[in-house]
Amino acid sequence: MSINCIRALLESAVETHSDKTALVFNEKSISYGELYARVNQVAFYLKELDLPKNTRIGIYSNKGIEQVVAVLAILSTDYILVPLTKMLKPEQVEYIINDCDIKCIITDKLKLESIEEINFDGHILSYETTAKEIASFEEIYKYYNKPYVCDINGHDNAIITYSFGMTGTPKGIVISHRNLIDSARVVSQYLNLEEDDVISGLLIFNLDYGLNQIFCSLYKRATLALHRFILPDDFFNHLINDKVTVLPLMPVNISQMFEDGMQRIPSPELFDHLKTITSSGGNVTAKMIKDCKNTFRNADFYSMHGLTEAFRSTYLDPSQVQIRPDSIGKAIPDVELYVINDEGKECGVREVGELIHRGGYIYRGFWNAPEQNALRFKSVDILKDVINLEGQLTDEIVVATGDYVYKDEEGYLYFVSRHDNMIKTRGFRVSPYEVESVVAKNIPQIDQCAVFGLENEQIEEEIVMVYSAPSEISGEEIIFELKKHLASYMIPGRIIYKRSLPLVQSDKNQVNKDALKRELTAS
Structure with missing residues (x-):
């Protein structure tokens, strides 16, 4: 089996850390050994469906331990995972099902009714036992106890995540097993993640930022503490009770936790175990940074900028967050970033141009969307007036991001606008x-x-x-x-x-x- 797949991470973690806590959710927790056993049981069942290789399987459910089991089970097969956020309405789910031809959906009791509304004619698998004709994880855990063996190719497609494109309908971006490993490796490196970290699983697992928390936990043999953000009080209790050390957020989460002012927030010393905060998925304001610094006084704040077409492009080092809070930072390791104008020339200091992403973490492309691919995935030749391409033996793909940015005198990047009107x-x-x-x-x-x-x-x-x-x-x-x-x-x-x-x-x-x-x- 390829070393560049999530399945290899899971097997390696079980070999060395079988008894360590892998997942926590409210009062429940399971070890790496227990997680591995459950994943194998569900993966075995999925393979018994005897669907063709690369069949798309959707997960449409609320967050919980079984959702993580489902993610890892699909990635332990030669099928492809399609996350369907619980916030989508039935007709939006139906669009995605038809767009990538989903043949099986894993769900929970609450979302089962929504699936029934769209007359889905594929396989349905529920976490809980609900009806005789629908298999459940509960039944699988009782009856599927045979050894499970798989052989995953790191270059195969692993996940299709959907976001909304310029045409107004969701576009699926295809991510390989190798992409998942590379993103876990680079994040673990620049965030200095450790084995004894407890990573918050606050983010929903519909896009790469949220899913990456699962894979980083596996990569470092850390613990992932799941949480559903409903009320700020519950969120703060999650940080305290689960002893969270790494907190991935989106800016909207920061606004939610501080929306009632500072009077209801617990004493800062209760959060002194929190060492790292990350934010992606939008612009971070100076007020957000100040609120986080006042409450989480020992935590380094990493502001990050990602792409639909590549895992991530930039991060702002914590030492710069309060100096230049509006900056999206500099390139992450293994990535080169260029800012070019309409003539393909490199932009000068504070001259606005399009951000071009070269190097690692570029995804496979958009699913069944040749026009979208042609718009974003370009030949490296577009940088011919910026870098020396002499001696290039094969063509190379870069991402023309559609993000318009500029650089300051020290090379820090600042986001200005999108090329489209998203x-x-x-x-x-x-x-x-x-x-x-x-x-x-x-x-x-x-x-x-x-x-x-x-x-x-x-x-x-x-x-x-x-x-x-x-x-x-x-x-x-x-x-x-x-x-x-x-x-x-x-x-x-x-x-x-x-x-x-x-x-x-x-x-x-x-x-x-x-x-x-x-x-x-x-x-």
Whole structure:
């Protein structure tokens, strides 16, 4: 079996740390040996389904120990994992099922009803025993006790994660087993992770940042403490009771924990065991950093910038976080970053250009999306005026990120904007087109609709919807309808009625969003 796969990490951890606690969730915990046994039982069952190699298997469930078992079980087969965040509505799940042809879904009792709404005709596997015709982990743990052996190729596809692309429909990015190992290795290196660390599993396991916490824990034989963020009080208890030392967050999580001010936060000495905080998935403000520093006084704060097409590009060293809080930092190990202008020349100091990612951690590409791949995955030849390509024997792929940035005099990078008009909110990318399409399809009273983002320090961007109609519609009525079709993070925070919307001069069928943004910003 390849050394460049998560299965190899799991087997190695069991050989040396079988009795060590691998996972903690509330009052429950399991050792590496127990985790390995459960993973083998579920993987054995999955292989008995006798599905073709590279069959896509989805996980659509709430967080818990069994969800991690499911992730590792799929990665112990030659199938491909497709995480489906629990926040997706049934019709969004149905889109992803059809897009990558999912043949099996692993779920829990709460999400089973949502799957039944979409008439999924593939295999269904539930954590709990629910009905005779649906197999469960509980039954598998009782009856599947045969030895399980597998042979995983590190170059094979491992995961397809879905985010929202420029066309408004989700685009799946394909990640190999080798990608997963490389990302665990580099994060463990620059964060100085150790065997005795307790890593918080606060993030949802739908994208690479969240999933990476599982793999880093395996890589270092650390403990992963799972948590579902509901209330700040519960979150702080999680940090204290689980003795968390490494805390991966998104900026929206920082806003949530400090939203009621500092008066309800426990004494800072209760968090002195916390040594590392990481943040990715959005811009970090100076206030967020200050709040974290005041509460988690021994913790180094790492601000990071990742891509859809590659695991990560930059991180800001903790020594620089308070000096230049707006910076996204410098390249992570094994990555070269360049800022180029429209002519392909390297940009000067403080000149804005497109960020080009060269080197490690580049993913395989978008699933069944040749146009998207052509837009983002480019020949290294686009850097011919920046680096010396003499003697290159084979072509090399780099990522044209679509992120527009600039460098300061010391080489630190600063994010300016996206090439497209994606909205970045609460750590998620939201396509205005998808929200507008749902409005057009389901609220016929609305004549025209424009959805866009406006800067909001707490959540990075607030989703704004401006619409025209013969008469004003209740905002509650609009939100009620949108919630039937969209994930919660995609619901507009502000809904504004206008009798008519400004149009683009060159295209009278297109709403002038820039004019609307200027008007709202000015007011």
